Amino acid sequence: MEKTICELFAGVGGFRLGFDRLNTGWKTTWFSQWEPGASKQWAHECYVKHFGECTDLKGELHTGDDISTVEKDLIPPHTLLVGGFPCQDYSVAHTLASSKGIEGKKGVLWWQIRDILIAKKAPFCIFENVDRLLKSPAKQRGRDFGIILSCLNDLDYSVEWRVVNAAIYGAAQRRRRTFIFAYKNSSAYGQRMKSEAPSHLISKTGLMATAFPIKDTTKLKSTTLPKDIVETSDTFAFLFSNAGYMHDGIVYTAPVTEIEETPISxxxxxxxxxxxxxxxxxxxxxxxxxxxxxxxxxxxxxxxxxxxxxxxxxxxxxxxxxxxxxxxxxxxxxxxxxxxxxxxxxxxxxxxxxxxxxxxxxxxxxxxxxxxxxQRMRFFCMGNALVVPMITRMGKILDIIIEQEP
Known part of the structure; x- marks a missing residue:
């Protein structure tokens, strides 16, 4: 399996830098970075100055365009789809044209990720979001994350997630972010993990547990996602903990305690x-x-x-x-x-x-x-960025997973 990446909502390249530091052969085939309403695309310019441009399958440049205008079929193939997408209102409804189709809330970038997954079928994904994603919205706790899990389940992915405090794992900042690792059930990794006990996967054997060691899970609870994404939007509520696993529409979650490393002061x-x-x-x-x-x-x-x-x-x-x-x-x-x-x-x-x-x-x-x-934009771009060493930690485990794929 080739080590190729597509990076969405790329900012100044935190995901790419994290994988490049592994020096294990990862290659970015395409990226997208566009700041709505900005007359000058500073982050995109910074990314290109460090890494250069990427053309689509027609040989055209669209990396600095609004992702909603990009033709998804023309994005180059990739093994890994990554991106830090905004936390928004993910509510959905049936489309007027078909009761089988869904229509996401306008402007929500999750639906662009979903469209790319449908078009390109990446075997693996790593996404990053704020920790409150697991609890939003306030009036229907857990609905938004439930919609994301439902979408991934419909596309034949299983999911691991963790809320990671970067300082616990040796970084210089107490930054808590939700990391989501999704993988096709047909992958060799997916076939191995489906036979694992959920509590063992969450605490020991999964990518998240291996990259970010924790103590054994306790108080494991589960729920089943509604069959229909619109039903999830309308009725689903669940108290997700800071670690969990979803397979075949069944969600397992547990509060976990990290094994703390020496941080940078x-x-x-x-x-x-x-x-x-x-x-x-x-x-x-x-x-x-x-x-x-x-x-x-x-x-x-x-x-x-x-x-x-x-x-x-x-x-x-x-x-x-x-x-x-x-x-x-x-x-x-x-x-x-x-x-x-x-x-x-x-x-x-x-x-x-x-x-x-x-x-x-x-x-x-x-x-x-x-x-x-x-200078003001330099601070803005860093405030929007992720903690690069956390990506490298996950990349080390993903390297092992990729080696075991056919």
Whole structure:
């Protein structure tokens, strides 16, 4: 089996870099990166500067186009489909033309993934999403993930998933993300796994358990997905735990405890002495930082007239050196509660992170985004990215799986 990848919603190339670092022969046949509403496609430009372009089967370039406009049959063949897709409302309905067809909520990118799976039939997939995917939407907990599992089940895939805190597995950031590994039931791996006890697969033998070791599962529970995806959208609700497995429409899930490795501390990734522009020098801004990071109890009134108190606890100010950083958002470096504030190792003064430090939090090479994009966009791209070493960990196990395929 060839080691070929198609990378969707590619950003600045975190999936590709993670597999390239294996140096085991993975080749990307096509990618897609398009930022809606952006006049300048900075992430796409960064990706191309590092890796070059990919043509479709007609020899045309469409990697920077809206994926919904791309003709799926013209995407080059690939063994592995990867992508970090947005968490959205995944509700569906029957199409007017046919009661057998489904129509996803407009603009939801999951349906583009589904269309590519139908067209190209990749044997393996790895997807990344926020941890709240397992619990959304609030009014029908678990429905959205249930729809994704139903789609994959209909296309003859089995699925493993894990919510991974990157810091637990040696990274410099406490970033929790849901990783989904889907594989065709006809694959050699799929044939082996269907004979495994679900609890053993989740805790010991599956790709997720091997890449991200955990203690034995307890409190395993199961449910059966509705036969129809529209029924899943209308009625399904289930409390998914942070690990699980789906085969033949039956879902098994259990809360698991990770086997913690030594993380990288925030202090280890800091630069020593940086440009003056990163320091907090204005007293008014300092007062604002102190307020944003501090505890709050604010009286508020809802649209229906209900009065309540909005509360939030304090955030460490400055961020401690001796533990991994907090989850980095796309707003990193702006004046807001989530931005990291650190004590500079050389000067002892308070400052924000630098773009290089943001890259290190995500496990990218220094100056990865120093490709001509504005500094603000460098932080935005890193806030959108994934933690690259987590991809490499999964890739090591997938290498073994691929070796055993015919």
């Amino acid at each position: 925030l202090g280890e990734i800091l630069e020593h002495g940086v440009d003056e522009s990163f320091y907090i020098t204005d007293e008014t801004r300092m007062a604002r930082w102190i307020y944003l990071k501090g505890p709050k109890k604010i009286p508020r009134k809802a649209a229906n007239g209900h009065e309540y108190t909005f509360s939030e606890g304090p955030i460490a100010f400055p961020d401690p050196w001796d533990r991994p950083g907090r989850t980095m958002l796309t707003s990193e470096s702006t004046l807001n509660r989530s931005t990291h504030i650190v004590t500079d190792p050389k000067t002892g003064r308070l400052r924000t992170l630098t773009p290089i430090e943001a890259e290190r939090l995500q496990g990218f090479d220094d100056n990865w985004t120093n490709t001509g994009m504005p």
